[in-house]
Amino acid sequence: MAWLRYLTPARTDEVLLVCFPPTGGSPVSFHAWRNLLAQGTALAAVELPGRGDRIAERPVTEPAAVAGAVAAEVTAALDERPGTELVLVGVSLGGLLAYETCRALRRDGIEVARLCVISVAPASRLRPVPGTRSADEVRSILADWGLTAPELLAHPEFDELYLPVCQADLALSDRYDGRLAAPVDVPITAVAGTEDTIVAADAMRGWQELTTAGFRYRSLPGSHLLHETHATEVVREVVTGHGEGGSGLSRRRMLRLGVTAGGVGLLGARGGAGATASAAPAVTAVSDPTDPVELARLMIRFDTSHLGEGGVTLPYAKAMRDIWQAAGVPAEIVPTPKPDNVHFLARVAGSGGSTPPLLVLGHSDVVTAGGEQWNVDPYGGVIADGFLYGRGALDMKGANAAFMSALLRHLRAGARFDRDIIYLADCDEEGGPYGTAWLVEQHWAKVAAGAVLTEGGWLINHPDGSPMLASLVCADKRSVVVELVAQARATHSTKPYPGMAITRIAKAIELMQNFHTPVNPNALAKKYFTALAAGTRDPAFAAAIRQMLAARDQRTRDDAGAEVVKRSDYPHLHNALMRSTVSFVSAGAGYYSSIIPGRATAQARVGFLPGGDDPVQTIADLRRLAAKADVQLRVLGATGQSEQEAIDTLLRNLAIPPSTADTDVFRFWADAVGTVYPNVTTTAGQFEASTSGNPWRSRGIPVYGIYPYALDNESINRMHGVDERVGVAQLRQGTELLYRMFERMKVS
Structure with a gap:
């Protein structure tokens, strides 16, 4: 059947407008558009199987199948009308299908004049949803989203006629993996409803990442289905071009496509032949890059997420390049072997003196915001309740924006520095294969420096919210991933038996999670806790810290450490700074409810302080605990590494000496803290995680870590979690700290 x-x-037209309806929708969704288009425009809508004339057909649940079939029919239609320009429009789910159809057409060399997406999150931000939605879930979604009239949901034939269609449509989006999305060389217009409660209007700016040929964003009054409720306004935005030539429809064809409702054509609506529609700013635009909040929002809107395979950072890098070049600073994009996965460099030339460069290092990629339910669009850069929310707001696009804004503010004032300052936005910090180790190996001359400033140290508060302690970290904690595996007999789920694989894995997890490594802070951690005792206003907390530091036997140290954690306003952070830690990150077993699986697995990350516990002994202790549950434990390394090679790599990294605090960069930081945060204690410190700085520190180059903004415990705990955030006022104040720090490198 025809699609x-x-x-x-x-049928002999200058423009073919192909529209894709929303979830559960049909061509009827676009009936109002018929009277809004000028003569010479063919309006066609996609009818998916299971509805309308195709009601007897089985619904389709694979996006690629829809895109391929529609692309083939559109191609045939264009062959019958040479010279016709093609515009694809999609609403909600239809926006995703329109985008995939656009990709299919372009792979076949078919020209697409424009892609218009309405009320749909960027395809690149979607992740597969496991399982199949139940009938009750589908009804709930349809009711909550307002996609189906209440009387239809209650109709006796709903389950038979309409429910399978809606389940299939939801499966189309549930099965979509946005990590496979890629930019198209077709202009994209994104139209959002300001009252849409399903897709945040601002989130649609993210579609800019998926085009290399021009982007236009418009928000209009209306909810999720504004293409029906505000048809005239939406059609006007759909037909507004991106300019002349290859970036959109020609002026002549745009006018032929123009709105004609009520006898008002596009010329009349826009005020004459010389009038042009105003475009909303694209995602790559920021009015003032010295405003760290606006710059951080821009950075967050680029979805650079991944889970260790390397993210798409090229659009982000291009946006940063434009900003630096506008400030007169040479900038460079360094590609890696993975397409669109790039490093970015900008070099602020110094006065030509002998002081070696300072490298300001911030990773441009972020971990995926998947699985958990955010309350805001994780890639929307949403500001609410005094906080900036989004993946990377804290780690570390907020810090990147603070670094960059502080430097640009100096440059705007005509400042010169006593050394080159290299701004590096690296990729693959989140575990990909082409991170800074690759960059340093391949392009050392571009990144050679005398000191590195990156993420790491915390600025924490007193209970009343005023800043208490600022640390500049001089060493990273290092870690390995261990895997637990239980093997048993697979059988029918009606026949449980002792020693099933899942229950043994559960027992091993419990044993290891309740295993507390000894309190054993290293020299940097002791320095940090000493400063913490001096900075706190809580005498009992200070006394517990001092008792932990002064303890002469392990039991006393462990008891005092437990008291420190109990009294701390940042208990999880301080626990991680005093001992090795074990954190379970995944577990898996089973694939069908009638089968007891014969294999179960779990993975944990084990973190070690340099100069702390013996990792070999700790891993052996964990292995013995796993054996008590009849579970095997092995250490995982990089691709191709054996367990011993992974352990050897860990030991080499732990042996790297910490960075010295005896440098001008460290002193400039401490002086700047005293200026911006009077009476706040400063200290060198230990980071509880790893950074991108290891390739420099391993070469003897000082690497310092800082998150310049003050953070409460709740915000710190949202790092890599749901609703990641940083305070707006705190981000601005942190940028001022960096501004003052860089100020001490100025030459008169």
Whole structure:
């Protein structure tokens, strides 16, 4: 059966407008558009199997199948009308299908004049949803989203006729993996409803990442289905071009496509032949890059997420390049072997003296915001309740924005520094294969420096919210991943038996999670806790810290450490700074409810302080605990590494000496803290995680870590978690700290 339903009679046209309806929708969704288009425009809508004339057909649940079939029919239609320009429009789920159809057409060399997406999150931000939605879940979604009238949901034939269609449509989006999305060389217009409660209007700016040929964003009054409720306004935005030539429809064809409702054509609506529609700023635009909040929002809107395979950082890098070059600073994009996965460099030239460069290092990629339910769009850069929310707001696009804004503010004032300052936005910090180790190996001359400033140290508060302690970290904690494996007999789920794989894995997890490594802070951690005792206003907390530091036997140290954690306003952070830690990150077993699986697994990350516990002994202790549950434990390394090689790598990294605090960079930081945060204690410190700085520190180059903004415990705990955030006022104040720090490198 045909996929396209023509809603206008014209067949010899200058423009073919192909529309994709929303979840559960049909071509009827676009009936109001028939009277809004000028003569010479063919309006066609996609009819998916299971509805309308195709009600007897089985619904489709694979996006690629829809895109391929529609692309083939559109290609045939264009062959019958040479010279016709093609515009694809999709609403909600239809936006995703329109985008995939656009990709299919371009792979076949078919020209697409424009792609218009309405009320749909960027395809690149979607992740597969496991399982199949139940009938009750589908009804709930349809009711909550307002996609189906209440009387239809209650209709006796709903389950038979309409429910399978809606389940299939939801499966189309549930099965979509946005990590496979890629930019198209087709202009994209994104239209959002300001009252849409399903897709945040601002989130749609993210579609800019998926085009290399021009982007236009518009927000209009209306909710999720504004293409029906505000048809005239939406059609006007759909037909507004991106300019002349290859970036959109020609002026002549745009006018032929123009709105004609009520006798008002596009010329009349826009005020004459010389009038042009105003475009909303694209995602790559920021009015003032010295405003760290606006710059951080821009950075967050680029989805650079991944889970260790390397993210798409090229659009982000291009945006940063434009900003630096506008400030007169040479900038460079360094590609890696993975397409669109790039490093970015900008070099602020110094006065030509002998002081070696300072490298300001911030990773441009972020961990995926998947699995958990955010309350805001993780890639929307949403500001609410005094906080900036989004993946990377804290770690570390907020810090990147603070670094960059502080430097640009100096440059705007005409400042010169006593050394080159290299701004590096690296990729693959989140575990990909082409991170800074690769960059340093391949392009050392570009990144050679005398000191590195990156993420790491915390600025924490007193209970009343005023800043208490600022640390500049001089060493990273290092870690390995261990895997637990239980093997048993697979059988029918009606026949449980002792020693099933899942229960043994559960027992091993419990044993290891309740295993507390000894309190054993290293020299940097002791320095940090000494400063913490001096900075706190809580005498009992200070006394517990001092008792932990002064303890002469392990039991006393462990008891005092437990008291420190109990009294701390940052208990999880301080626990991680005093001992090795074990954190379970995944578990898996089973694939069908009638089968008891014969294999179960779990993974944990084990973190070690340099100069702390013996990792070999700790791993052996964990292995013995796993054996008590009849579970095997092995250490995982990089691809191709054996367990011993992974352990050897860990030991080499732990042996790297910490960075010295006896440098001008460290002193400039401490002086700047005293200026911006009077009476706040400063200290060198130990980071509880790893950074991108290891390739420099391993070469004897000082690497310092800082998150310049003050953070409460709740915000710190949202790092890599749901609703990641940083305070707006705190981000601005942190940028001022960096501004003052860089100020001490100025030459008169």
